[in-house]
Amino acid sequence: MFPWRWLALLALIPLALSANAGVKVKLTQKGLDFGRELAVASLQKKLMTIKVPDISGKERVKPIGKVRYSVTEMRVVKLGLPSSAIGLVPGTGFSLTITNAFLSLHGRWRVKYLRFIKDRGSFDLAIKSLSITTSISLRSDNMGLPAVAMASCTTTLGGVSVKLHGGASWLYNLFRRFIEKGLQSQLQKKLCPLVAESVSSMNQFLKTVNVMAPVDRYAEIAYPMVSSPDISSSSIGLNLKGEFYNIGNHMEPPFSPAPFFLPNQEQSMLYIGLSAFTANSASFVYNKAGTLSLKITDDMVPRSSPIRLTTNTFGVLIPQIAKLFPGLMMVLQLKMTKDPLSSIEANKVTVDAKSSLTAYAILANTKLAPLFVLNLDFSVSARVNVVGNKLAGAVTLNRLDMSLGKSYVGDFKVGSLSNIFQIVLKWVVLPTVNVRLKEGFPLPSLGKINLKNTQLQILKGYIMIGTDLQNSG
Structure with missing residues (x-):
């Protein structure tokens, strides 16, 4: 075999396609x-x-x-x-x-x-x-x-x-x-x-190029080329699609990649640029699959928390709940009303999400009685890192805004619930999300060529990974 392995990303899909790239690669x-x-x-x-x-x-x-x-x-x-x-x-x-x-x-x-x-x-x-x-x-x-x-x-x-x-x-x-x-x-x-x-x-x-790489049981990510390789006298530039898809049901999102350009750096063997399009296509896919919805029960709240998901706890702030449903456990249903939106600025990755949260009391016959619906508008900061040949990350809460969508127990002041739901987000929702983010998703790769000495920069509009290569085959 004549292993021009480092050039395997050069022609991943028929060049009839022409569009902005979600991911760019440059070989020095x-x-x-x-x-x-x-x-x-x-x-x-x-x-x-x-x-x-x-x-x-x-x-x-x-x-x-x-x-x-x-x-x-x-x-x-x-x-x-x-x-x-x-x-x-x-x-x-x-x-x-x-x-x-x-x-x-x-x-x-x-x-x-x-x-x-x-x-x-x-x-x-x-x-x-x-x-x-x-x-x-x-x-x-x-x-x-x-x-x-x-x-x-x-x-x-x-x-x-x-x-x-x-x-x-x-x-x-x-x-x-x-x-x-x-x-x-x-x-x-x-x-x-x-x-x-x-x-x-x-x-x-x-043929081992990960043109379509599995991420988990819900999604896969596509790395076909969207234009001819840009081969200059000093480097090879590749424009890849970099788009998440639902497994078995490929549907294009209602948005397209914005153009971006990798800087002229030569210190590393390979540079990979990932735009917000890739992250937003993931949001589109996972929200469509329903995996961004979350059912929150009391056993998911750390035992050290002073906040319990009970009508007694919420009844302190909303007396009507304690009167109508005394001494009952509660469950919260979180659903995204829009796909989370990622934005990338210098040294900062932010994800904004809009969701609805419905609170239920669990009745003696295990049926659920709706208590209220809140509109949650929250923002998180994302930390990203390279683990092996994958990009992984974690998020922390920036802000939380709430408004009342509907109440089944009469009027109450939404602001009184702010501390409770900040705890729910920080101690339950975001840790659940971070477990998934820690697993990461595959970067463009070929065979048994691994990344090493990786360095990550967050620039305006994209994340850039500079890396050397190692043959483990």
Whole structure:
């Protein structure tokens, strides 16, 4: 396999799509160099499999006359690729150049002359100053996955020398004049096809790109490209969709990504920018799935809390509740009336949510008696961090505004409930949300390439992750 793994995100979906990206990725020269090391190691392994066909012929050698010869059982015993470089071809793809490579072969030789005299032995062939230059094109296949192909390849073989084991001394001249030339020609014919095979074999590995990555039993996140890769002389820029979907029911949200641009930074191998669109598409998906609704019971409130979900507790503030439903347990039903909305400013991620909260008394027959409905408008601050190949986070309460939606127990002052519901949000609702956020969601990835040395910045309009890469395969 020719693992241009770091470039696997280059062509994830048919390029007929054209829209703003929810997620942007930029691969720097440092990232290309990481990939070059993997590529050279894999190419070296592939070139060790070179199979040179047998060579035979006849030549006239003075004063012996006609000599028939054959060279067989050739195999590579040593191969080195000490110098290599990778470069970008703007708008097209990239190139890999290998220089000062060396190659050693071992094989068997046979000769027959003067009609009945035969001789045989072994030989070692050494090639120095071998160079390979190949250009790779990038495209998207009909399944929306990345595909690569070798666009061009050239090889140059420097000095070739043969050392014979056994046989008469005059045979050396024969092998120098004819065998060296024949072997050199055969090797040049074999090298580029092997490089092409290496490039082609990468396409099977590219199918591991997480174009559609599962998040949990409710959602998955899509990372197809929405435009062609932006390949400059120093970096590769990718525009990815970065959108959450309900599993089995893909529906576009009623909003689109806003344009944003990654800054020109080169310290890390890879930069990933995630806009508020991705977070808001998650809100759309999870609210649609009903997972943002929460039933709150007293056993969810910490035992250390002075506030209990009982009609006695609420009756202190709303006497009608204690009179109508004395000594009963309560349950609260929280539902989002709108999808939570995320906004990203410098060093700050905020989520605003509007919800309704219905309070019920639990009657002796376990039926629920509605007490009141509150409109809650609250804001939370989000902390985000990278865990492995995932983006995770946690939220804390900023503010809470309440208004009465409906009362089944008569009029009362909503402000008197502010402290109770701040405790409910801080000690019950947000910890429940944080359990889910702690699990995180997958970032764009490929195979067994992991992120390391990650640094996270919150900029205006997006979150930027700078990271190096590590091969765990």
